[in-house]
Amino acid sequence: MNTPIRRLAVVIAALFTALLVASTVVQFTQAKSLNAMASNKRTLLDSYSRERGSIIVAGQAVAKSVPVQDQYRFLRTYPQDKLYAQTTGFYSYAVGAPYGLEHAADDLLSGDADTLFVRRMTDLITGRKTSGATIELTLDPKAQEAADKALGDNKGAVVALDPKTGAILAMVSHPSYDPNPLSSHDLNKAAKAWQALSTDKDKAYLNRTINGVYPPGSTFKVVTAAAALESGVVSDENSTVPGPPELDLPLTSTNLPNEDGRACGPGNETTLIHALEISCNTAFGSLGLELGGEKIRAQAAKFGFGDALQIPMRVSVSSVPADLNAPQAAQAAIGQYDVRATPLQMAMVAAGIANQGSVMTPYLIQSVRSANLDIIESTPDPVELSQAVSEQTASTLTKMMVSVVDNGSGARAQIDGVEVAGKTGTAQHDPGKPPHAWFISFAPATDPKVAVAVVVEDGGVTGSEIGGGRVAAPIAREVMEAVLSR
């Protein structure tokens, strides 16, 4: 009977081999993907019980993990409640971290980033508890508070940039929400808060500065002016452009009128600078006809339209449609017809003009530090995204935008003793609702320290440029003052 016993022993060996292979597959080959599964409670508990890095603004934590005596060991808290909610997002046991830096910079905050590998190894050897990296932001608390206060109960967004570096100084989106209940360890409370937030009709969870896409309205005329100057259609701010009360659009029966139904200057003509001051639709519409859709689109692309940016949160892509026919190009030239831009994108337009035509890549993370505050990575030197216009064109546009604030629709953005450049906008989006009010600006005009874009949803007055100037410009002024008073 020994032969069949030996053969059966081979079968037994095969059974055991199967078990050894299966264990290796589960614990080694597939371990990483198993651990990464969303419904895996162990992974979530792991990241909870590890001390997550803080998010710091000007030395103060706006998101931090405090030790508590329960099974999760650390509670994520947001000391400033609503002020930085859309920037930080939240870190919830009930729903994870779907938004903001908590989502986009999760690997740094949790300590799992590849750049932290060496640290993790030394932690493993020394037996120290691995903790996440601390992230220091570029935000300026004064600018942030000013923007938050000025925007008040309006729905909308404010974003401020340092034109020379691309550092984001303020990022405010209203309505906001309090992330603290969402990160509560009382799961019922967290689930209820999530239920309320995720079904909020005003979409408070949305960071409108980077994920709100709006028709930019008249603020886009700056881009059209840039394209006209760059392509030589006009030579400088004093060039004469047509300015009739109504522009006859080819191929269609509809015309493009000025909001007030009047001509923009004597003899149905005006200068480029005056056209921008009073936001003359027919002047820019006719520039659009002359330039054609592709040149406008190309100029917009140089300002960053069409780019998928990550700051590290994903920024929605701003766009000018391709293959525009003549009437569509005229509409696009005044920021209508499916032209869409995020507030950050329009702030980049202002910042690019402010920075002598050079658009800097926007960023939010100033530096990354380990738990004991050694710098792991500081933001490398500012990176240019593109040279959007020549220095010459930039200075012409600056002159024109200064004039908008000094003599035109942007008067409410004036600051005593500081030269401010700006452009108002009123963007129709829904025939039944008031238009969105826009304002983009930078200051000081000669040595810019801050560029701002403001959008107030439904904040304009139909048929008038007043909305952008009256509602949005003062908000931009508050933010610029806050930055300049540093």
Added chain:
Amino acid sequence: MTTTVEPLTPRTRRGAELMLLLLAIAIVLLAWVTTDLNRNGTVPANIIPIAGGFTALVLSVHLVLRWKAAYADPVLLPITTVLNGLGLVMIHRLDLAGGKLGTDGDAYRQIIWTTLAVALAVAVLFVLRDHRLLRRYTYVTMVVGFVLLLLPLVPGIGRTINGSQIWITVGPMNFQPGEFAKIALAIFFAGYLVQTRDVLSLAGRKVLGFTFPRGRDLGPILVAWVLALLVLVFQKDLGSALLFFGLFVAMLYVATERVSWIAIGLLLFAAAVAFALSAFTHFQKRVDLWLAPFSQDNLERSNQLANGLWGMASGGLTGTGLGAGRPYLTSFAESDFIFPSLGEELGLFGSVGIIVLYLLFCERGVRTALGVRDGFGKLLAIGLSFSVAFQLFIVIGGVTRVIPLTGLTTPFMSLGGSSLLANWVIMALLLRISDQARRPMPEIPVGVAADEPAPAEVTQVVRLT
């Protein structure tokens, strides 16, 4: 496994067993202390009495072996000690997580069961001086085996726990009689097959190069099959049914050396699986869970398998360390899922270590089967070894997704008295048979004596023992 003829002057190897046993005890105590250090930051307060008791317990088996079975295999007891000990440590660790302390804990009951199991194993070694005595009770064990197997179906004492009716209640205690039925049936199969093997292996017709048995000789395998089907249908216990039938087919093959029995067995098995799948949604769900344990629907139905896999994955190569993982998130972490629980905290290295220990256990059983001289002993030893290996494959294969999950206990480790008692008896039987296998024959065989006229050596060996 190349030697079938024992050397003339075997050593008892009891000294090696003692060394291995001390190592085994050290491993278990280290695991226990590590667990408590990780959980509570202190060495367990009752370490002296419990560690002392555990050591005394297994050393007593060692002493009984020296006395009653001096030539028994030296590796079986140390392996059993490690496995049983690690199981205890994990159960204790889950007690800590669940806040069940002292006499409320599962570990407390498991320690009592371990003591009883060791006592039972010692009793087997004392009472059973020669395994061949069991052959006298071939048909008694048949009746006992069948009765035990079907006992849970008797109204009044049978109980359904977690969907399977495999328990009986006697007074305050619950038993899984199937665990003992396994042993009784192995004895019966061995006794029966040793008698009938000639008929079952010689008569038959040749078809396609295989010799197939005559129709009338199919009786026994059909009876085994029907019995397994009864277990499957009425007790809803796929694992046990598979184990009994697999055990019978394997022993039948060993007894007859006929591959055709395996083919017939596989065909019958396939028919049973097809029947079970079409007749019971219970089994369809198991297969569905096996194929897609992470789908949303299946996670809502039962996240047990997924949780076990996630636990093992979170352990990775080196494990979280005993007491530092979260095996308590998996339901039945202390019984069916004790292997994933240990895998999570000991890592792949630990999982492989445990599987290899079981492999060594079965390998010693196979070696015993090869070495023992009588056919009954061979069949019984290989049957018991195969039942442990196959049971392990069914339960660990189930939790690691090799096959669909069917509930069976992990030998020596799972929480539960019946399983522990039964497996210690299996080990005692293997020890007894291996003692017979390695013990020098009372008189010197003629052939060997002619080659080796060395009476001096023989006396030397006798003096040493």
